[in-house]
Amino acid sequence: MAEIKEALHDGIELPANHGRRARARIFEFNTRWKGRHFPRKRVEVSYTVQNCDIISVTVYCYYGEWRERP
Numbered sequence: 001m002a003e004i005k006e007a008l009h010d011g012i013e014l015p016a017n018h019g020r021r022a023r024a025r026i027f028e029f030n031t032r033w034k035g036r037h038f039p040r041k042r043v044e045v046s047y048t049v050q051n052c053d054i055i056s057v058t059v060y061c062y063y064g065e066w067r068e069r070p
Helices: 002-010
Strands: 012-014 021-033 036-050 053-064
Touching: 002 021, 002 036, 002 053
Parallel strands: none
Antiparallel strands: 012 021, 021 036, 036 053
């Protein structure tokens, strides 16, 4: 949950469709996942806003190596 909040507050804005918004942030991971080691995890959050409140959220996590923070 903390990574989702950080992505929403500190992540870069991404293009989104259908009136949604999206943000992404890369986090250090340095852990094995599904039998492979990954140095970083990218958390992308897609959401909608209504009356200044976030009302729906979809979270995608990608594991890999990124040299720059999004």
